Amino acid sequence: MAQIVLDQLNAKFTGGEILESGTTHGDEWARIRRDAWIAAATFLRDDPATKMEMFIDLTCVDRLGIRGGKPDAPRFDVVVHLYSVSHKHRVRLYCGANEDDAWVDTLCNVWAGANWYEREAYDLYGVRFKGHPDLRRILMYPEFVGHPLRKDYPKEKRQPLVRRQAGSRE
């Protein structure tokens, strides 16, 4: 359906910036090299044939020890979903980042909406977004330590801000 988007991408970026691309379950996706992240996004937004002007979603996947995954794949994938209101087609972009240098360039200057989504991804996964205007935690409180949606964060590890004196329940 949106094969045109991938074709445009592959036609524009011939220097190996597009690591992979394909269609699974009817979704077009492309894996972008980290240094071309902004360029690819801007191109998709501005190119008349793709015109991905609507920012749908940005999140992150932690592939720590995922069964069936490639051993050398990066641990984190920043995943962006884009939509073109005029052409009514979508695309999903991946950008890998490894644990030791978990950062990706920010998309805030391409789509204003990316701001909070990137804050969330940073909050829950600890992936930094270079150039983000105000990279604070958004869902968790500032005192929270760690990044809870990482696979190695225990589900029930609470970090209370306040507790009542034990035993004072009637």
Place this chain on the structure above:
Amino acid sequence: MGALDWVTTKLTDATNWARKFSLFQYPFVTACCGMEFMSVAAPKYDIARFGAEFPRFSPRQADLLIIVGTITERQGPALRRIYDQMCEPKWVVAFGVCASTGGFYQNYSTMPGADQVVPVDVYIPGCPPRPEQVLDGLILLQERIQRNEGHNQVAIAVEAAERKGIDVPLARIRAIGQKAETP
């Protein structure tokens, strides 16, 4: 002095009777249960029939804190502050399982029951509880009030304990929403 006892007990009964039918509630509405709370306030299950129709959105004017919905760790200090701002005598109702025990949210962010932070008089289970259940819980509370029970007695005891030097939960509340260290 029997006579005096008689007078005082009757006096307490009278005040309690007055209190239980003029509960000024502070609905601390956070989540799904709020929808059912609306239904309770709405015409069909008219909570006004029990003298608790008047929500006061200022803790200073309320004497019944209804905790409606999930309390997260981030919400905790705010809830505790609201509770501390209410004047004695005060009562607390946990509306729904999330406020009672955390419900099926057992994870890093949700608090396993609002009673981790404030003492609770009546727990209303259900996810969310049906309005009938809520009214039932309210009646339970009214009976407690008539019997002169309720955690406000406990709160006084806790204050006494605190005066004895047991550490004060309030003191452990940090200012909410400080700026995070930007990376």
Place this chain on the structure above:
Amino acid sequence: MTTTTPPSTTTPEMVTITIDGKTHQFPKGTVLLEACNAVGAEVPFFCYHPGLSSPAVCRQCLVDVKGQPKPVPSCYTPVADKMEVMTRSPRAVDVRRQMLEFTLVNHPIDCPICDKAGECMLQKQYFDWDAKLARNDGIKVHKAKVVDIGPHIVLDQERCILCTRCIRVCDEVAKNHQLEMAQRGDHEVLTTAPGHQLDNPYSLNTVDVCPVGALTAKDFRFSMRVWELYTTPSICPGCATGCNVEVHHSRGKIHRLVPRENLAVNKQWMCDEGRFTYKRVHAQRLAAPFSAGAPVEWDRALDDAGKLLRAALDANPLEVGVVMNAQSTNEDLYALAKLTFDHLGLGKAYLAGLDQGWSDDILVSADKNPNTAGAMAIGAGRLRTLLDLANDLKSGAVTTLLVVGTHGVLATDAPSALPLDKLKRLVVIGTHRGHLTEVAQVAMPLSEWAESDGTFTNRLGMVQRVRAAVPAAGDALPGWEILSHLARKLGATMDFTEAKAVFAEAKSKLPFMKEADWGRVQLPVQLRFAGSRG
């Protein structure tokens, strides 16, 4: 089994066969079922087991072979040249379904109360290959539900599907024919000889190989549902054999050990004794640091320990002794050796460990310590025995002792041969409470084998990976961490931040760890999602 054994390379001669239309090459003599599973044309089975002989009694592995009048049991048929196998042909699938239906006719509706439910092969095969509703609603044949056939095992004859795996385990692994089939037809039952019990030292393997819940371990049954369990690969600390095991745990508590396939060490088996080594992780643990008999914070304990040792070193380094332990991981031992010999330049180091025990020529080794070989290699001849230590203590040649790992240093509680009374200073880093930790000036909690990452070196010199399965008891820390803190207190620079770093350094220094591999990070897998273990 999830992994099939690679075809034996005894005969170099290869044969070409066609499986589901694709041609493959296999060494002559390969069992057809293994060939099929190796190439992904999965064939179900009950009675077949990679480590046992195949009697072809369950008829679940029937496949069509061109030219054969009827489907053949693939677990019994060796591959032959130009063989054409159809594992998915309608006839084969239908025949397998009918056999499965037969198996289910008399199977009790026990899943909700059955310990095997969740890792049951019968459930798996039915769901993968049949998934049709029952066609008969006759009365099921009833047999004995609770038969106490051994010290560790309970038998439920109704659930048994007569695959005879357990019989073959006793015959071929334990070399001890203790189980037998009795009766005929739908009254056939598994049983022991009258007056005898299933009590060989490998009896619990029958529970592992049992595809259904007929044989259940007394130690485990009704204690935990398997889909609540998480599994972490590790090594059995029971003896120097170093059997590969899976640690099954939930919410910080270990519930059982089961063997993990490693053809070079323990194949698919382990001994009953080893299965119970997990109990020591949760019993009598030293949970907090102690100084002068009172529980203290870590910093305080380390300070005191540092002061003690510093004083001793200033007084006379020759009187300072260090006791290593053959139960410690290579990492702990390496860190200790580095501190002792390289940094402090001490001469008196001793090796402790559990006493010798019984052994056989199957798996069990007389040396009951998992890492004696590693300790020896790291000590490089500088380690002496506890006997020497006793003498040194008597003669007063050693007045200060640093003990890392308490296993077997003393008899459990009573003061034993070691004359500790002569000691001026005693610092103990140990896992369990006991006389030693009580008399010590400073005692610090050490994490057990199942609580820390590291490697063991077994009697064959293989360096095998131990993984942390459960959080450490109380404040316990791994040895290398405690030692690097202690080193800092003693003015030595040994700052390891993770076990992997210790491993890497040890690997670069020690020849016997050259080929060792740390392996990848892996999260504990929930058994419910690991599928049936079979």
Place this chain on the structure above:
Amino acid sequence: MDDNHDSTLAPSTLPRKVVLGFQDVEDLTAPDLPTEPLPLNMGPSHPAMHGTVRMVLEVEGERISSADIQIGYLHRCFEKESESATWTQVFPYTDRLNYISPMLNNVGYAMAVEKLLGITKEIPERAQFIRVIVGEVSRITDHLTCLGASAMELGAFTVFLYALKAREWLFELLEEVCGARLTSTYLRVGGVAYDLPPEFDAKLRSIVERTQVVLSDISKLLDRNRIFRDRMDGIGIITREDAVAYGITGPVGRSTGLAYDVRKDHPYLVYDRFDFDVPVGSVGDNFDRYAVRVEEIHQSIRILDQALKQIPAGPFMHPDPRISLPPKNEVYNSIEAMIAHFKNIMDGIHVPSGEVYSFTEAGNGELGFYLVSDGTGRPWKCRVRPPCFSATEVLTKVLPGLFIADVVPTFGMINMIGGECDR
């Protein structure tokens, strides 16, 4: 259908005059009024903040100069919980995302898993119609609640009572369908849990008629109401460009003139068989959002009417025994069904490994589910794309320049739902 709906109220045909109280805006901002910046904190326990948002406003006099919206007070770890639950066990969590319209979340999630399973086309037709019907009913409850609550926050308590009255009827209908008033968990992967109850058709029709009466009452109360209009007209304007850049969809997005409705642009289930319109605003202010929601309720009613006419008989669950549960009496009486039930419940449906993004039109806009499966019975990742997250984000840009009193209606018309925004 639109008889008792005042057609002069179609968005963008209304007389507009940006007034505040009875003074012109300019008078309030005369330069001679000395002001100094003052930080003002609203929430998290502010009656109009739905208990889950904290706004740190900086005001100069009455005017807001900057706004810092702090969400996350209702972060219930939807993703972490989902990762430790089977695919079916995630449904209860989806109920509590947008808890005013749980059915729509159920639909979105179920369709995502089905897309990953590759059985989207095989869902029985009756199940698809049922999904549409309960979904639209939920949409009506969603909009009714939004309207009523916002009106109440502006002092129109009667409207709240009217809206709640109608919502109560719909809740009771849903209760007959799935046994729960609010948190339904009615859908399953491959269909729905139960068939529709008897006389559902008649009941729904009568409720719809009564609801339309209620709607006209609400319109009469609000549309000519000066207090209401003053807080609505020209307040909190969102431009179409912002809507696109921020990814704002649903009523809020459409109020800006962005004619994007998943049901129209990418029809799913059987929405392509119904004739309905997508109301679109022109200014993007609060009143457009109000009008769009009112109009959407009418469109939902149209869809319901057609769906009730077209719904076929037949199965309501996918036949595959590896997806749907066996009949209960079989489970208790035969080992085969017992095993099937056991595996379905304990192992969960085994979804092949892969990644999909599936999106539906929920009460607040495009509700997306981005699922990652590693081939086991539980999601490796179950990301939900919350529609009102973007809409709340844009407030940081919309609020500055408004007056403090405008925050409440603007925020109310954004219809930020804590469970969905914070997840």
